[in-house]
Amino acid sequence: MKRVAILISGGGSNMIALARSMQGDHPARPVLVLSNDPSAKGLERAAAMGIPVAAVDHRPFKGDRAAFEAALVQQLDAAVPDVICLAGFMRILTAGFTGRYARRMLNIHPSLLPKYPGLHTHQRALDAGDAEAGCTVHEVTSVLDDGPILGQARVPVLPGDDADSLAARVLVQEHALYPAVLRRYVSGDRTPVLL
Numbered sequence: 001m002k003r004v005a006i007l008i009s010g011g012g013s014n015m016i017a018l019a020r021s022m023q024g025d026h027p028a029r030p031v032l033v034l035s036n037d038p039s040a041k042g043l044e045r046a047a048a049m050g051i052p053v054a055a056v057d058h059r060p061f062k063g064d065r066a067a068f069e070a071a072l073v074q075q076l077d078a079a080v081p082d083v084i085c086l087a088g089f090m091r092i093l094t095a096g097f098t099g100r101y102a103r104r105m106l107n108i109h110p111s112l113l114p115k116y117p118g119l120h121t122h123q124r125a126l127d128a129g130d131a132e133a134g135c136t137v138h139e140v141t142s143v144l145d146d147g148p149i150l151g152q153a154r155v156p157v158l159p160g161d162d163a164d165s166l167a168a169r170v171l172v173q174e175h176a177l178y179p180a181v182l183r184r185y186v187s188g189d190r191t192p193v194l195l
């Protein structure tokens, strides 16, 4: 049975979708939900699902990324994960950290990468007049929102859409895409999932 750790910063809706998918004949189980914000709602939700939780508050480290990440690594290595999923984790990770978990760490990003790495992806798609938007699951490298693409889901941009309505439509797809990619990935199958 593969062991999966999930890193979150907020509500954790993607974490919940991943955790709910890892049941029955699924080849993996969640062993830790870890947040950089001790008050993240997702920690409560994970604990209510019976998943071990932990938090490493990034604020006391005052920008000392190496020290913050060393504390993350301590929590992660204690859980001995095979795979790490970044799910709405909003801290930028150094090459040292991404290198330590190379080829076993995934991230979900709310755009059709390589379009719109970074923030405000939905507003940027609207400002560009795109006909479609979506989300991407990729393997994490030292380059932000880059790395081999393991899955993408597309949604139409509809007349009258604003960033919130588009984000809500994309989020539904995120909850379908991330579990589908994870299931393949923990089985060693890197064939992209296209929804």
Ligand code: GRF
Pocket (backbone or CB within 6 Å): 008, 009, 010, 011, 012, 013, 014, 015, 087, 088, 089, 108, 109, 110, 135, 171, 174
């Ligand atoms: C998601 O849209 C994800 O793609 C982005 O942050 C949002 C987090 O949502 N990185 P949640 O915390 O999983 O609900």
